[in-house]
Amino acid sequence: MTRPFTHIIVPLDGSRLAEGIMPVVAELATRCTAHVTLLHVVEGNPPEEVHGEPHLGTAAEAEAYLVQVAERLRAAGVAVESRVVSVTDDGVAPTIAKVAREVHADLIALATHGRGGLRGLLFGRIAQQVLQLARRPVLVVRARRGMPAEYRCQRILVPLDGTPDAEAALPVAWALAEQVGARVQLVRVVPTLETVSVRERAPVVFLPATSGALLDLEARDANDYLVRLLASRPAGVVAEGVVRRGDVIAELAAASRDADLVVMSTHGKAGLEGWLSGSVAARLLERLEAPLLLIPAERKDGRDGDVDRTRA
Numbered sequence: 001m002t003r004p005f006t007h008i009i010v011p012l013d014g015s016r017l018a019e020g021i022m023p024v025v026a027e028l029a030t031r032c033t034a035h036v037t038l039l040h041v042v043e044g045n046p047p048e049e050v051h052g053e054p055h056l057g058t059a060a061e062a063e064a065y066l067v068q069v070a071e072r073l074r075a076a077g078v079a080v081e082s083r084v085v086s087v088t089d090d091g092v093a094p095t096i097a098k099v100a101r102e103v104h105a106d107l108i109a110l111a112t113h114g115r116g117g118l119r120g121l122l123f124g125r126i127a128q129q130v131l132q133l134a135r136r137p138v139l140v141v142r143a144r145r146g147m148p149a150e151y152r153c154q155r156i157l158v159p160l161d162g163t164p165d166a167e168a169a170l171p172v173a174w175a176l177a178e179q180v181g182a183r184v185q186l187v188r189v190v191p192t193l194e195t196v197s198v199r200e201r202a203p204v205v206f207l208p209a210t211s212g213a214l215l216d217l218e219a220r221d222a223n224d225y226l227v228r229l230l231a232s233r234p235a236g237v238v239a240e241g242v243v244r245r246g247d248v249i250a251e252l253a254a255a256s257r258d259a260d261l262v263v264m265s266t267h268g269k270a271g272l273e274g275w276l277s278g279s280v281a282a283r284l285l286e287r288l289e290a291p292l293l294l295i296p297a298e299r300k301d302g303r304d305g306d307v308d309r310t311r312a
Contacts, residue, residue: 008139021291024153032180037082096134097134131296141292178234182260196211259290
């Protein structure tokens with residue numbers, strides 16, 4: 001059985017909101033027998049508070065804080081170490097990406113305190129920049145107060161759009177499901193006449209009957225497509241395929257309500273670029289309660305960045 005992750009790096013800023021990722025990390029690290037590195041990046045001019053709590057201002061404060069968090073993980077049987085580094089001239093996100101490369105982490109896990117709309121893009125910029133710069137899987141939890149203290153990964157949702165790029169999430173989803181014993185649901189959303197994108201709106205206006213028939217045909221093809229993908233799952237993994245009709249983001253958000261984890265590929269475009277290009281991952285994250293595991297899609301130039309492909 002191939003372990004999907006062997007080394008998880010977890011950036012923490014010292015706040016309880018950021019620690020919302022820890023139950024998920026404990027579950028995945030335990031099930032995958034993965035090593036964990038806790039990381040705090042000491043900023044040059046840190047704010048006095050972060051999320052209403054005193055900010056870690058010195059390396060000594062950060063080291064003492066990480067020791068406490070590490071002890072909780074060790075109590076769960078996880079092998080863990082901690083690192084405190086000073087921010088580089090480029091900023092916090094490039095520093096996190098740099099350390100992830102140095103320790104050969106194959107997963108970065110962090111909480112994002114993104115909010116809705118444009119503010120969400122700004123407040124969640126660290127997570128988005130890490131995804132763009134690190135070029136390796138990033139696990140994101142939308143931080144909120146009152147998050148559950150325990151986490152179990154029993155149901156995995158994989159959104160697909162019929163492209164090879166989206167299918168880049170499948171090997172990780174299969175391996176993870178096999179490792180943790182989770183059920184998998186593959187979901188593809190086909191729009192209706194009322195929910196087609198602006199780019200496809202013109203044919204719908206002038207040829208509504210033809211467009212409707214084509215969308216119905218796409219839905220039937222989508223079902224066949226999911227059946228073909230299900231045939232690639234490892235023996236013993238329980239999975240199903242579901243075709244939904246309507247707005248892509250709304251339907252995926254609805255499908256995720258029963259999921260413990262959403263796994264999808266992304267090009268990792270950060271900030272406004274990602275939002276303006278219609279990034280499904282960025283828009284979906286604002287509406288998810290479940291953790292979102294983002295898998296970098298292959299670049300069109302054939303390179304896949306500096307992703308460490310080594311697996312134990």
